[in-house]
Amino acid sequence: MFEARTPQLDPAYAKGVSGHIAGELDLGQLVMAGGCNFPDRPAREGGAKRYYSEIYIADYLGAFNLACETKASELDMGWKLVGHLPHPTAYAAFQLYGDKLIVVGGQSAAGDLSDAYMIQLSDSLGVEITPLPSLPEPRSGMASARIEDVLYLIGGRVNGKLSNTVLSLDLSRPQKEWREETPYPHSPFLKLVAMRNLDESNTSSGGPYLGVMGSFTGVDEPDQRVQADVAYMTYTPQTKQWQTYKIAPDDPIAAHGFGGGYISEFSDIFSGGVRADLFVTALQREKDLKAAKAKGNRRLVKKLQAEQRAYLSHDPAWYGFCSDWYSFDRSRGRGEAKSGFRFDGRADAVYLDRCSSMMDGMLIGGETMPGVRTPSIVIFTTACNPRKSYVTIGP
Numbered sequence: 001m002f003e004a005r006t007p008q009l010d011p012a013y014a015k016g017v018s019g020h021i022a023g024e025l026d027l028g029q030l031v032m033a034g035g036c037n038f039p040d041r042p043a044r045e046g047g048a049k050r051y052y053s054e055i056y057i058a059d060y061l062g063a064f065n066l067a068c069e070t071k072a073s074e075l076d077m078g079w080k081l082v083g084h085l086p087h088p089t090a091y092a093a094f095q096l097y098g099d100k101l102i103v104v105g106g107q108s109a110a111g112d113l114s115d116a117y118m119i120q121l122s123d124s125l126g127v128e129i130t131p132l133p134s135l136p137e138p139r140s141g142m143a144s145a146r147i148e149d150v151l152y153l154i155g156g157r158v159n160g161k162l163s164n165t166v167l168s169l170d171l172s173r174p175q176k177e178w179r180e181e182t183p184y185p186h187s188p189f190l191k192l193v194a195m196r197n198l199d200e201s202n203t204s205s206g207g208p209y210l211g212v213m214g215s216f217t218g219v220d221e222p223d224q225r226v227q228a229d230v231a232y233m234t235y236t237p238q239t240k241q242w243q244t245y246k247i248a249p250d251d252p253i254a255a256h257g258f259g260g261g262y263i264s265e266f267s268d269i270f271s272g273g274v275r276a277d278l279f280v281t282a283l284q285r286e287k288d289l290k291a292a293k294a295k296g297n298r299r300l301v302k303k304l305q306a307e308q309r310a311y312l313s314h315d316p317a318w319y320g321f322c323s324d325w326y327s328f329d330r331s332r333g334r335g336e337a338k339s340g341f342r343f344d345g346r347a348d349a350v351y352l353d354r355c356s357s358m359m360d361g362m363l364i365g366g367e368t369m370p371g372v373r374t375p376s377i378v379i380f381t382t383a384c385n386p387r388k389s390y391v392t393i394g395p
């Protein structure tokens with residue numbers, strides 16, 4: 001068992017964030033940046049959300065090796081503040097590209113962002129930020145995936161409204177700017193999980209493709225109820241075609257919205273995020289509350305606010321954030337539960353695959369329940385124990 005935390009240099013950031021950026025820029029060098037939380041008052045008490053721009057670096061591999069050698073119970077990540085993002089940012093898209101971390105869009109207190117840039121280490125183990133072509137419109141909360149040199153952005157909020165549009169950028173030739181891809185064939189989802197599949201041996205797929213999991217719809221449409229319309233979709237860039245697989249009610253993944261979930265890049269499996277039935281009720285309540293305020297219906301506003309506070313006051317386990325891993329079998333058109341390590345259920349966390357030969361995966365920060373963040377990191381490893389077990393990093 002090892003213990004450590006996300007950066008503790010700023011008392012507000014030390015409480016944990018979600019919607020942040022993280023990646024390994026060089027062997028053993030872990031970067032964490034941005035994110036948001038409610039540092040002053042909890043969300044259930046009407047606290048204000050704060051966004052962050054700080055960029056931190058930790059030599060996690062050195063700390064891990066030392067902990068293994070000394071059999072220490074606490075792993076000191078040794079976080080250092082090395083720079084700032086162009087804006088305080090949460091819910092941006094980000095993907096590793098060689099020794100660079102590509103960051104696109106996101107949300108700040110002033111609204112959605114349109115900037116795109118690359119973060120890489122400098123010779124002095126600081127960071128350098130290199131601009132990329134800006135997005136055509138501000139965008140946040142989108143799913144992203146990279147196939148070779150091409151970065152794809154799927155859905156998200158565009159100019160403050162949910163969209164089913166898809167963009168791509170050839171990172172080897174960024175001067176060609178962002179391109180519009182075929183929109184996904186569904187009403188816009190709130191938060192998506194996207195993964196790449198590079199298996200070209202399956203000729204029926206037409207080459208590498210994107211797998212996308214969506215769930216919550218009707219969030220922005222005034223005449224529709226919010227629904228948990230769980231669906232799995234694939235997109236083949238070579239043919240620019242989408243295929244949609246409807247999820248049956250008895251499917252293992254039907255109960256999970258995977259909004260704010262995460263994927264395992266090397267295994268085509270996904271986890272994390274919220275429970276569909278509870279979250280769809282919460283989203284509809286937020287929608288009804290907004291409408292009641294617009295109509296000046298004070299009695300209804302008071303009633304819905306009381307229900308919202310009650311919803312945010314349960315223990316974390318009540319919310320049922322997903323902690324199991326799933327895959328989707330396209331030949332059967334069904335999801336499958338996968339055996340393997342389990343993490344505590346979280347939403348809007350960052351999962352990093354196999355950061356080194358000593359670690360199989362790392363889960364960083366995120367929400368343990370709506371509005372509540374955690375500074376803990378979880379690492380699944382066999383390095384210090386020949387029997388596989390997961391190691392919890394943090395309180």
